[in-house]
Amino acid sequence: MDKFDVIIGLEIHAELKTKSKMFCPCDNDSHGAEPNTNVCPICLAHPGTLPVANKQAIEWTILVGLALNCKINKLSKFDRKNYFYPDLPKGYQISQFDLPFVYDGYLEVDGEKIDITRIHLEEDTGKLNHPAGKAYSLVDYNRAGTPLMEMVTEPVIHDAQTAKKFCQLYQQVLRYLDISNADMEKGEMRCEANVSIQEKGKWKYEDGLIKPIGDYQLNPKVELKNINSFRAVEKAIEYEVRRQFRALEEGEKLVQETRGWNEDKEQTIRQRVKETSADYRYFPDPDLPPINITDEMIDNIKTQLVELPIQKYKRFQSEYNLSPNDAEILVSDRNLAEFTENTISELHAWVQTNGDDDDKSKNRLAKLTSNWLISELFKHLKTDNLSIKDIKITPGNFAELIAMIFGGKVNSSAAQIILEEMYRVGGDPGDIMKALGLEQIQDDSHMEEIVKELINKFPEQVEQYKAGKEAVLQFLVGQGMAASKGKANPQVLSELFKKIIK
Ligand SMILES: [Zn+2]
Numbered sequence: 443m444d445k446f447d448v449i450i451g452l453e454i455h456a457e458l459k460t461k462s463k464m465f466c467p468c469d470n471d472s473h474g475a476e477p478n479t480n481v482c483p484i485c486l487a488h489p490g491t492l493p494v495a496n497k498q499a500i501e502w503t504i505l506v507g508l509a510l511n512c513k514i515n516k517l518s519k520f521d522r523k524n525y526f527y528p529d530l531p532k533g534y535q536i537s538q539f540d541l542p543f544v545y546d547g548y549l550e551v552d553g554e555k556i557d558i559t560r561i562h563l564e565e566d567t568g569k570l571n572h573p574a575g576k577a578y579s580l581v582d583y584n585r586a587g588t589p590l591m592e593m594v595t596e597p598v599i600h601d602a603q604t605a606k607k608f609c610q611l612y613q614q615v616l617r618y619l620d621i622s623n624a625d626m627e628k629g630e631m632r633c634e635a636n637v638s639i640q641e642k643g644k645w646k647y648e649d650g651l652i653k654p655i656g657d658y659q660l661n662p663k664v665e666l667k668n669i670n671s672f673r674a675v676e677k678a679i680e681y682e683v684r685r686q687f688r689a690l691e692e693g694e695k696l697v698q699e700t701r702g703w704n705e706d707k708e709q710t711i712r713q714r715v716k717e718t719s720a721d722y723r724y725f726p727d728p729d730l731p732p733i734n735i736t737d738e739m740i741d742n743i744k745t746q747l748v749e750l751p752i753q754k755y756k757r758f759q760s761e762y763n764l765s766p767n768d769a770e771i772l773v774s775d776r777n778l779a780e781f782t783e784n785t786i787s788e789l790h791a792w793v794q795t796n797g798d799d800d801d802k803s804k805n806r807l808a809k810l811t812s813n814w815l816i817s818e819l820f821k822h823l824k825t826d827n828l829s830i831k832d833i834k835i836t837p838g839n840f841a842e843l844i845a846m847i848f849g850g851k852v853n854s855s856a857a858q859i860i861l862e863e864m865y866r867v868g869g870d871p872g873d874i875m876k877a878l879g880l881e882q883i884q885d886d887s888h889m890e891e892i893v894k895e896l897i898n899k900f901p902e903q904v905e906q907y908k909a910g911k912e913a914v915l916q917f918l919v920g921q922g923m924a925a926s927k928g929k930a931n932p933q934v935l936s937e938l939f940k941k942i943i944k
Contacts, residue, residue: 446639448683449652449663450605451597453634454612455590456622457566458499463587464565465493465536465730472584477571485565485587487532492729495520499589502621503543503563504735504743506591509615509750510558512547514740519732520563524723528581529568537564537592539724543735549615550752551607557596559650566590591622596650597636597663602679606672609633610774614751618776626671633675637682638663639690661686662698666710669703678703682710754779762786762808771816777831778815784837785811785844792845803848810844818858822865834868843871853931856880883929886938892925893938904943915939 460470466484484491504514521539542562548555566588571580593612599605613631616622624631644658654660664686666678682701689696701710726732749757751773758769758779773779789807793799819840823829843860846852852860852875863874875881883889896918897904907914915936922935 443683443687445642446687447642447645448600449597449638449640450599450602450679451636451663452593452595452599452605452608453636454593454609455632455634456593456616456624457630458502458589458591458622460496460498460502460589462496464496464499464563464589466587468587470588475584477580477582477584480584481586485531486583493536493727495730495733496589499563499591500543500733501739501743501746502619503561503591504740505619505621505746506593506615507544507547507561508740508744508747509619510544510547510549510561510593512544512558512561514544514735515541516735517541517732518543518735520727520730521724522727523564525721527567528579529570529583529586531568531583531586535564535567536727536730537724538562539719541732549608549611551604551611554604556604556608557598557650559594559596561591561593564590564592597638597652598647602676602683605635605679606676609675610672611751614774614776618748618750619746626669629670633669635666635669635675635679635682636663637666637679637686639683639686661690661696664696664698664710665700667700667702667713670705674703674705677708678710681708685710751776751779758782762812763805764808764812768812768816772812775830777829781830781837781840782811782815785815785841788838788841789844789848792841807844807848810848811840814840814844814847814857814861818861819865822862833865835864836868839864839869839871846871846875850882850931851875852880852882853928855928856882879927879929881929882931883926886934889922889926889930889934889938890942892922892930893935893942896921896925897939897942907939907943 458470462468463470463485466482468480468482468485472480484493507514518538518541520536522534523537523539524534526533542560544561545559547558547561549558550556566585568581568583568586571582573580595608599608609626609631613624613626616624616631622630626633638652638661640652640661641658644655645652645660646655647653652660664682666682669675669678681703686696697715699715700713702713703709704711754773755766755769758764758772759766764772772782786808789811790799790804793803793807819830819833819835823833843857843864846860847854847857856875859878859880860871860874863869863878864871900918900921903914903917907918918939919932919935922930922939923932
């Protein structure tokens with residue numbers, strides 16, 4: 443495998459969540475509808491009907507383009523992609539061929555720019571059902587005509603992990619822009635990968651294409667479909683690279699083909715030998731006039747841009763001093779990122795009024811917030827399979843809990859109990875602390891009493907500690923925590939033991 447380069451390009455389709463379908467007034471949300479009830483003469487392709495392009499879908503495609511540093515075609519048009527399949531009522535799909543709305547951009551993955559060739563708009567097909575044991579198939583056209591945005595990358599990805607991460611980051615962008623649910627399990631986002639392996643030093647990039655050097659014969663690329671999860675993106679590509687490598691090793695000739703990912707067998711299976719674009723006989727759709735995109739339109743769409751995950755990721759590190767790993771997790775969901783920021787901004791306001799708004803305190807508060815979100819709150823969310831937008835805790839209450847931990851009002855185990863209560867029923871952490879009697883003992887003389895009693899109670903352990911057995915201190919602190927019913931500050935206890943034993 444060392445003598446080969448892996449070359450991967452991605453095609454990602456995403457259903458846009460516009461109100462109506464791409465070319466007709468039908469509701470774009472067929473969720474739970476009976477088959478073939480969300481249809482009209484236009485999306486069923488009755489003779490004499492005319493499509494009208496959905497303006498919102500076009501604007502959102504341009505919006506994604508702007509978010510991904512792309513150029514916008516000032517003149518764009520729709521074309522007919524001709525092929526016959528029963529889920530396609532017209533006998534052709536309205537798509538875009540040579541003038542997509544958007545071209546030539548990039549998405550940054552781990553500091554590397556992955557080039558995007560184009561983003562275009564088309565219509566989705568219907569769905570076929572094959573009832574088990576029956577000699578017929580059924581077709582449901584509810585999905586026919588749903589706006590489908592297709593993004594194509596250059597073949598510049600060289601490993602399965604990067605391909606997977608690209609898909610994840612692209613999903614984040616669509617969700618931040620609030621234009622698609624982009625749920626892969628529901629088919630709202632579909633990733634396809636073109637995979638080939640080429641001998642090292644025998645090929646080069648030319649105008650974004652793979653070209654052979656000298657008389658080298660390029661190996662054909664294989665298109666992978668039926669990929670329904672991020673995990674499957676990685677697994678399918680890894681499998682395919684191994685399969686192609688083994689085939690070449692055994693002297694087999696690879697063919698350009700489409701293969702489907704079989705989740706149960708964890709392998710790719712041949713579906714068909716691939717068509718070339720000439721087979722589709724593309725031509726401009728005479729029913730839809732070409733579209734002029736004016737500067738004014740683009741300026742207007744620019745106002746809908748929001749801060750994107752990659753920008754937030756960088757800012758969380760520079761502004762809050764969070765680690766790259768924490769920042770990556772916290773920006774992965776727009777609601778989570780907003781919750782984090784609202785919490786931290788409450789805390790910064792709080793230290794400002796307290797007068798200790800130095801950078802050290804601010805950074806520590808941000809770090810505490812991040813830790814308590816990622817390691818503590820996430821535990822509850824994972825157990826119940828909820829996301830941050832479903833919870834009863836407000837950023838204000840979460841900030842107060844962090845402030846209580848920061849100020850030593852509660853110790854870590856008490857804070858976990860309070861958080862669980864906040865998570866279950868909501869409410870103010872200060873009130874919960876009082877109601878449950880979890881306030882940390884602030885009174886040092888009371889703690890001293892406890893420590894002295896324990897020193898009398900465990901003379902043997904005290905002698906061991908004096909003799910240099912440091913680990914015994916943990917035992918004594920544990921006894922102190924038990925004696926204080928968990929309300930003592932373990933650090934203070936530890937210091938007191940050391941001081942008094944001396
Ligand atoms: Zn319709």
